[in-house]
Amino acid sequence: MNQPKNDTKAGQPLLEVKDLHVTFTTFGGEVKAVRGVDLTLRAGETLAIVGESGCGKSVTARSLMRLLPERTARITSGSIKLKGRELTGLSEKQLRQLRGSEISMIFQDAMTALNPTITIGEQIIEGILRHQKVSRTEARRQAVEMLELVGISHPQTRLKQYLHEFSGGMRQRIMIAIALVCKPSVLIADEPTTALDVTIQAQILELFQMLQERTGVSIIIITHDLGVVAKIADRVNVMYAGRVVESGPVGEVFHRPQHPYTLGLLASMPRLDSDRTIPLRPIPGTPPDLFAPPPGCAFAARCSRAMAVCGTYPPERTEPSPGHTVTCWLQDPRAQAVRPESQPVGTAGRPAI
Amino acid sequence: MLITLWLIVTITFFLMHSVPGSPFDRDGKEANATVIQNMMEHYGLDKPVAVQYLMYLKSLVTLDLGPSIAHYPDSVNSMIDRGFPVSLSLGMIALVFAIICGIALGTVAALRQNGLLDSFAMIFAVIGITVPNFVVATMLIKYVAVEWKLLPVATWGTWKHMILPALALSTGPLAIIARLTRANMVEVLTQDYIETARAKGLAPATIVFKHALRNAVLPVVTLLGALIANILTGSFVIEKIFAIPGMGKYFVDGINNRDYAVIMGTTVFYSALLIIMMFLVDIAYGLIDPRIKLHKKGA
Ligand SMILES: Nc1ncnc2c1ncn2[C@@H]1O[C@H](COP(=O)(O)OP(=O)(O)OP(=O)(O)O)[C@@H](O)[C@H]1O
Numbered sequence A: 001m002n003q004p005k006n007d008t009k010a011g012q013p014l015l016e017v018k019d020l021h022v023t024f025t026t027f028g029g030e031v032k033a034v035r036g037v038d039l040t041l042r043a044g045e046t047l048a049i050v051g052e053s054g055c056g057k058s059v060t061a062r063s064l065m066r067l068l069p070e071r072t073a074r075i076t077s078g079s080i081k082l083k084g085r086e087l088t089g090l091s092e093k094q095l096r097q098l099r100g101s102e103i104s105m106i107f108q109d110a111m112t113a114l115n116p117t118i119t120i121g122e123q124i125i126e127g128i129l130r131h132q133k134v135s136r137t138e139a140r141r142q143a144v145e146m147l148e149l150v151g152i153s154h155p156q157t158r159l160k161q162y163l164h165e166f167s168g169g170m171r172q173r174i175m176i177a178i179a180l181v182c183k184p185s186v187l188i189a190d191e192p193t194t195a196l197d198v199t200i201q202a203q204i205l206e207l208f209q210m211l212q213e214r215t216g217v218s219i220i221i222i223t224h225d226l227g228v229v230a231k232i233a234d235r236v237n238v239m240y241a242g243r244v245v246e247s248g249p250v251g252e253v254f255h256r257p258q259h260p261y262t263l264g265l266l267a268s269m270p271r272l273d274s275d276r277t278i279p280l281r282p283i284p285g286t287p288p289d290l291f292a293p294p295p296g297c298a299f300a301a302r303c304s305r306a307m308a309v310c311g312t313y314p315p316e317r318t319e320p321s322p323g324h325t326v327t328c329w330l331q332d333p334r335a336q337a338v339r340p341e342s343q344p345v346g347t348a349g350r351p352a353i
Numbered sequence B: 001m002l003i004t005l006w007l008i009v010t011i012t013f014f015l016m017h018s019v020p021g022s023p024f025d026r027d028g029k030e031a032n033a034t035v036i037q038n039m040m041e042h043y044g045l046d047k048p049v050a051v052q053y054l055m056y057l058k059s060l061v062t063l064d065l066g067p068s069i070a071h072y073p074d075s076v077n078s079m080i081d082r083g084f085p086v087s088l089s090l091g092m093i094a095l096v097f098a099i100i101c102g103i104a105l106g107t108v109a110a111l112r113q114n115g116l117l118d119s120f121a122m123i124f125a126v127i128g129i130t131v132p133n134f135v136v137a138t139m140l141i142k143y144v145a146v147e148w149k150l151l152p153v154a155t156w157g158t159w160k161h162m163i164l165p166a167l168a169l170s171t172g173p174l175a176i177i178a179r180l181t182r183a184n185m186v187e188v189l190t191q192d193y194i195e196t197a198r199a200k201g202l203a204p205a206t207i208v209f210k211h212a213l214r215n216a217v218l219p220v221v222t223l224l225g226a227l228i229a230n231i232l233t234g235s236f237v238i239e240k241i242f243a244i245p246g247m248g249k250y251f252v253d254g255i256n257n258r259d260y261a262v263i264m265g266t267t268v269f270y271s272a273l274l275i276i277m278m279f280l281v282d283i284a285y286g287l288i289d290p291r292i293k294l295h296k297k298g299a
């Protein structure tokens, strides 16, 4: 299914984020949750964002829709362009126009993300009525159609039911229906399968692929599961401490990871296709304090290959192969010279450290 | 339900009879001993308490609450006939006012969380809960009625007469509802489904009224039974203060006169009323919360 999409991918990006900074004002001080994220999403593609807990994946996603808590969160700098239109300066009213119709979002736990006291039908229909000038009957027809599309049988009767009358997998399908019913061009899915068991997880991922083929929606999927990334994503952004440290096509990043953090992530994940019995290695140490992030590379303190320069100066972004970018001092020609052996950096599961 | 009612009847009956004094004690005035003797015989008060108790239960089954002792030949049933409509309208006005204003106040406070309006609302709520309603009533009479002459001081008749007693009666429940609504609303607004609603592009007003309010107000419904009880007992004092010819006034007079039949009659009547109300509140909760309906269907 990757083939037909390739021609659209050549076009200009649908969504382009440049140097995004998001800060939270808390009692303890300013939390610099996102510190210069760049992100590109092309029409019809799936971009995965991976990284440890707290690295700013959800904050990045939410700031695209400006769904951050208004009182504490602030986009301090950067630009977010959707179809060439700048979103950072939009008023709340303009943003409301956009939410649900151009960009939609689905959340991890459908059990809490849907309203327990309003029927499923009404929760779908209200979105349609918000963004389209159609009658209630027409909205209901669209809701039925959408429920059918996401694989809910007997949609006519299901519309009148409440959240508790559905199973976990069906709830997630309903969330997807709500998000896609107004045919947005971008769907953001924040850990959409984490709360589900493995079989249901696979079904939901297939549903994403099917819907993407049908509607051409571009998907940003946030996950901890590199298996999910391998299964459905075209490209992947690896985030660490509020920054993207490595980005590129999934195959490229997984097979020729360049950043030590990406290597660490891959080594800490179980691999089904691995015939070697290598013990899983969690990355030692903890992420830096986002109240006062270090001046250099944030990963330096945990990096087994850190050099003197890493802790003091931020690395530049480099592009070792087309579309594959890395932000690491090891990419610097001077570091290459220092390296004892000139073998490739490593393969997944066995980083050459 | 009937067992609860029977327990209340029994306890009230024996408590009442254990209080010293009798219906025919009159401060200062010496009544004729034979007259009293005749009266006691007429009302059956010369018999042992146990016998009186059984007699009372017997008449209660036929819904006859007996004659008033102090206001012969008035019967307790006819007192209720006259007094209850008055008390009911006063209580309903107070309750409706408390619910509407309490929910509105709590919601506004939650939306302006930690703001000035929130602080005012919550200070008001604390005052409303702690200051007894007779103090509120006295203040209202002193300022609104006596000094500013905006409304009548007391008694019953036109809608103008209803305002002050209804206000005084509703402050406590209003404050309780406001606090509960605020707490629930603050909690509900942090829920994921509110974020989902925002992500759909819904306007803040739609989110508050359609998605948040219903879930925030649900727990208030469970409190309704207690609030009705609060208003009922409050009405005894308020009716006495405003000289309103309702049930409460008859009850208080009944106690002063040790009018056994009136005390018993009003107690039984209000207990029955309250038990029925609690039952209705339970049913209402099931109707507005879809999650509970399922449990009943499944059971
Ligand atoms: N409302 C908030 N107020 C203050 N700090 C916040 C808030 N939301 C997020 N943060 C901070 O921003 C950082 C990034 O959080 P984020 O939720 O984006 O992490 P994440 O990558 O999505 O993690 P996870 O995988 O656990 O979901 C965290 O350090 C967190 O403490």
Ligand SMILES: [Mg+2]
Pocket: A057, A058, A059, A190
């Ligand atoms: Mg997250």
